[in-house]
Amino acid sequence: MRYTERVLSDLNGLELIPTQIIHVHLALLGYAQGVAAAVELESQARQDTGMTPEEWMASNEPRTEPIQTAGSYPILSALFDQEGFGLELDLFEFGLARMLDGVESLIEQSGG
Amino acid sequence: MRYTERVLSDLNGLELIPTQIIHVHLALLGYAQGVAAAVELESQARQDTGMTPEEWMASNEPRTEPIQTAGSYPILSALFDQEGFGLELDLFEFGLARMLDGVESLIEQSGG
Numbered sequence: 001m002r003y004t005e006r007v008l009s010d011l012n013g014l015e016l017i018p019t020q021i022i023h024v025h026l027a028l029l030g031y032a033q034g035v036a037a038a039v040e041l042e043s044q045a046r047q048d049t050g051m052t053p054e055e056w057m058a059s060n061e062p063r064t065e066p067i068q069t070a071g072s073y074p075i076l077s078a079l080f081d082q083e084g085f086g087l088e089l090d091l092f093e094f095g096l097a098r099m100l101d102g103v104e105s106l107i108e109q110s111g112g
Numbered sequence: 113m114r115y116t117e118r119v120l121s122d123l124n125g126l127e128l129i130p131t132q133i134i135h136v137h138l139a140l141l142g143y144a145q146g147v148a149a150a151v152e153l154e155s156q157a158r159q160d161t162g163m164t165p166e167e168w169m170a171s172n173e174p175r176t177e178p179i180q181t182a183g184s185y186p187i188l189s190a191l192f193d194q195e196g197f198g199l200e201l202d203l204f205e206f207g208l209a210r211m212l213d214g215v216e217s218l219i220e221q222s223g224g
């Protein structure tokens with residue numbers, strides 16, 4: 001509740017209507033929980049299998065290689081083929097930045 | 113994987129770099145899963161208690177009323193006090209629209 005109050009007070013006075021304020025808060029919370037759950041699942045899988053993500057990918061190559069070469073998923077394959085492809089950007093921050101930019105657009109529209 | 117390929121092919125050719133494309137996809141997926149998990153929890157709670165959200169709120173009034181009147185959460189209290197306050201906007205669509213607006217900003221920046 002303290003967290004909610006803090007978020008709401010930051011959002012208050014930005015020309016958003018109350019329903020928009022509570023929706024922005026809930027959307028951010030939903031996003032954060034979604035990414036957290038995905039990270040948790042991956043960490044659980046890592047613990048269960050004792051494999052790093054790279055080892056897991058390598059162990060699945062007999063299954064993924066034919067999919068890759070069959071050409072049914074051209075964009076996905078092209079992305080994975082790229083030299084140096086990796087999730088080096090922080091996913092959580094990336095999505096958060098996009099959502100906050102979207103909230104900014106909403107505030108600008110409301111004020112304009 | 114079919115879904116992923118479809119999203120990626122829609123994002124391809126929008127002047128985003130590959131890492132941005134995969135991040136947009138994962139952020140949208142994380143958001144959708146987060147909201148879905150929250151809805152699932154609420155539906156589970158509803159089934160467990162046999163109460164509608166309104167009945168649950170009413171049953172908790174002895175506990176929430178003092179918090180409300182103590183004034184520690186002024187913005188939250190003000191929002192709940194508003195006549196006709198409700199989540200009538202669809203939360204999922206609202207957050208999705210904000211995130212897509214943020215992605216649009218990113219594409220505009222990349223192209224400019």
